[in-house]
Amino acid sequence: MGTQQSRPVTLRTIADQLGLHVSTVSRVLHAKPDESLRAASADTVERVRRLADELGYQPNPHATSLRTRRSNLVGVLVPRLSDIVLATIYEGIEEAAAEQGLSTFVANTGDNPEAQRTRTKMVIGRRVDGMIFGDAHADGRFLAEVAGRGIPFVLVSRTCADHPSVTCDDYLGGRLVADHLLELGHRDVAVVAGEPYASTGIDRTAGLVDRYREAGLPIPAHRITHSRFDVPGGHAATARLLDTPEPPTAVFAVNDFAAIGAIGALREQGLRAGADVAVVGFNDTPLAAELPLPLTTVRSPMLEMGRRGLRMLVRLLEGEAVESERLRPELVVRASSAPRP
């Protein structure tokens, strides 16, 4: 824990106490084993190390960053941390960052372009080494700007153009859902497709739509509607989808929360989710399994996505060429998806 209370211990504290020069102490403490051997005698190395942790020495990161032009900081932008999906991804990022000795700044942008700009500027002002965006918009304008300014970054959760990203294979996820619903006999499915600018929703929808088309059952446009990624969003969207002479026999919501909203909307119309209408979500958030009506959903490796995203950024910062990763989703069948009535 270090015995110091007021005076911060610096390299000089140690150097003076040992009659050495700060540069020597710096080399001893900083360099890897191979280096420190030629920096000082084994005996000196030992004395320096011992005193350093006796005093609880911790290098001043501001001084280091100033000198090295490397902050060991990364900025993370997400739509909302109170969305458990992004929160979990961020947990992965933070975990991996800590392992690498990096720290992260995270900020919400609410998917608002202006906030994206101002928050990015703030974060860059803090001299981060790189950034991770969890709120990429399909139109890619903002990210093009950032790339143009030479800031290294990677994307998580959503893809955009060919910026490096770590995502779930959302398209495949959509296909898995289609396979499942086809198998259950559903010929008429509606999609709560999420925000139109999010690749997650776009790709999940595309996967399902393509698979249905391949099965000879093209999904008409009026069966697809956009929505927010939350409960009220899913509720409203589903209400719209049900406002038709013949309601669909299955609803695919591209997000678990939207799916919960969908269940609510169904109930409101006197339809029983899981019996009259199959409902499938996406992400397998912890709640899905524990709902009164356990939710069929697609598990996406959120924590892993965050971890890999950070490691990809690190490789990028080291100058390596990186390639986008697409993680494998997995269908989890539960009670909410019933066979076609």
Next chain:
Amino acid sequence: MGTQQSRPVTLRTIADQLGLHVSTVSRVLHAKPDESLRAASADTVERVRRLADELGYQPNPHATSLRTRRSNLVGVLVPRLSDIVLATIYEGIEEAAAEQGLSTFVANTGDNPEAQRTRTKMVIGRRVDGMIFGDAHADGRFLAEVAGRGIPFVLVSRTCADHPSVTCDDYLGGRLVADHLLELGHRDVAVVAGEPYASTGIDRTAGLVDRYREAGLPIPAHRITHSRFDVPGGHAATARLLDTPEPPTAVFAVNDFAAIGAIGALREQGLRAGADVAVVGFNDTPLAAELPLPLTTVRSPMLEMGRRGLRMLVRLLEGEAVESERLRPELVVRASSAPRP
């Protein structure tokens, strides 16, 4: 947006370009109106300002921090960001921090004392000006250590000893629940009390228990059981509570997620939440209103708690004396709390 791409623009860039000394530029850019007037002529001030934002100058925070020994950084520790309650509180913190020109580091500790120690150390190593703990443990040992080291901090969500904190008035919240259940005629209520080290659960429980005692209906010890603050935790705890000859007619779970778990456990026993057994949660998370069985709960001002927590820390850093704040909870009655059958 700044026209620079590679060479960072510093005070010197501006000074050289204007034939001034960096110190002059620094004063012009840094000081408040009253100061900058005596730092340079109105004309010079104007030229400096114009060039600064033409070049998109952003002060290097590492240099500033090194010099001033103030980092404008605050560290935040929470049990888990993927818990929506803490995530929301953190959003409030981050929001308020941004308004004050501060940045935050946030880390999960999982309520694990060792993680609390190592993460705190990391954060302090980053030279934060102060900290906010959302994971205080009732036993206060760790926080006493931190206080002993002279790190300024405040608590949010949970209280501990007399460290300054911003919390919901959890005790009152518990009483509100008791009032409600008493009014409904419930004479036999069980409590899913959360983690034993969290003041939230402790106080909410105490509020309910005290009120019931005052009503002449003391709650026996076997009606109270601890649990994790999540769905499986609430499920398991409720299962234990139901494993008795005469099940209670109402269950108070000190957290919405635990309440959802409780509803599941009831169903498993063939009991209908909201009909056979009243269920009340706490926090009024966005889900509560949207559940298949809308949940009676107590609204706690989570975002506001975060915002106030940060502002309290700022006051503390400015040397003001601060006093703990207890925010008002509000009972929200929904379908899950039925009158006693």
Next chain:
DNA sequence: ACATCCTACCCAAACGATTGCCCCAAACGT
């Protein structure tokens, strides 16, 4: 005409760590 006071700046020393270069002494080679 002299001291005095502003005005509008400049100087230089920090803050703490990193790093290319230099240097001294002992050891070594031939």
Next chain:
DNA sequence: ACGTTTGGGGCAATCGTTTGGGTAGGATGT
């Protein structure tokens, strides 16, 4: 015996800001 290497460290500049002191030249006061 003398030049060369090597082991063990010291020197000093540098990163970008802040801030407690100057100081030169003009205006002001008497």
